[in-house]
Amino acid sequence: MYKKMKLEGVAKIEPDRLGDPLEAAVEKSLRDKYEAVVDKTLGTIVAVLGADQIGEGHILPGDGAIYYKVVFNALVFRPEMQEIIEGEVVEIVKFGAFLSMGPFDGLLHVSQITNEYISYDEKNARLVSKESNKSLGEGDKVRARVIAVSLNEKEPRESKIGLTMRQTGLGRLEWLEADDQKLAESAKAEAK
Numbered sequence: 001m002y003k004k005m006k007l008e009g010v011a012k013i014e015p016d017r018l019g020d021p022l023e024a025a026v027e028k029s030l031r032d033k034y035e036a037v038v039d040k041t042l043g044t045i046v047a048v049l050g051a052d053q054i055g056e057g058h059i060l061p062g063d064g065a066i067y068y069k070v071v072f073n074a075l076v077f078r079p080e081m082q083e084i085i086e087g088e089v090v091e092i093v094k095f096g097a098f099l100s101m102g103p104f105d106g107l108l109h110v111s112q113i114t115n116e117y118i119s120y121d122e123k124n125a126r127l128v129s130k131e132s133n134k135s136l137g138e139g140d141k142v143r144a145r146v147i148a149v150s151l152n153e154k155e156p157r158e159s160k161i162g163l164t165m166r167q168t169g170l171g172r173l174e175w176l177e178a179d180d181q182k183l184a185e186s187a188k189a190e191a192k
Contacts, residue, residue, distance in 0.1 A: 001083055002102070003076050005042070006052065008069065009034060013057075015064040026051050030072055036103070038156040043078025044103045077102040079146050079161050084170070089140045092127060094120045097136055099144060099163060106161035108144060113165055134175055141173045 011029035018025075030048045038044050055069035079085070079101065087101040089108075096109040110118040113136060116129040126137040136142070148162030165171045 001080050005074055005076050007074050008071050011068045011070045013066045026054055026068055026070055038151055038153050040151050040153055043076050045074050046077050047075040049073040079149050081146055083146045086143050089138050092125045092138055104161055106163040108163045136172055143170050
């Protein structure tokens with residue numbers, strides 16, 4: 001889930017940036033330091049939106065930079081447990097599909113796609129269900145629920161997000177549209 005947050009931090013203005021306008025130098029410093037940083041409690045800082053308050057600058061002995069305490073706005077993404085997300089399948093592997101969701105990819109394990117047996121079609125890079133012949137491939141848009149979140153601050157690429165589509169209202173968007181059509185048709189038939 002994306003959130004706009006007010007955060008506190010420190011902006012370090014290097015000596016070569018001292019001639020720049022203070023706000024521009026502070027915002028560049030904040031972007032360089034905080035954007036794409038993963039924090040277990042906050043999530044990932046996607047963008048620094050601007051500084052609200054810039055405190056008094058401090059110089060440390062032996063360091064030519066000036067340090068400012070800053071209150072700033074940031075756009076943050078943190079996947080929440082049980083949150084329903086929509087995303088695109090970016091990779092199909094033997095054990096499941098990876099779904100792009102914001103700055104992270106989530107894993108949709110084969111056991112969490114449908115209640116049917118799923119097989120891996122390596123030639124076509126697809127996951128195919130046995131009974132209904134539903135398939136999932138790269139580029140497909142899906143709706144899934146977040147069932148596990150483990151963010152790794154030190155190695156953000158090692159963060160793990162588990163997903164499921166084994167509930168009503170979840171799945172590949174084309175499957176959901178077909179289910180809606182079937183319901184509408186059966187409702188019309190019952191009304192006659």
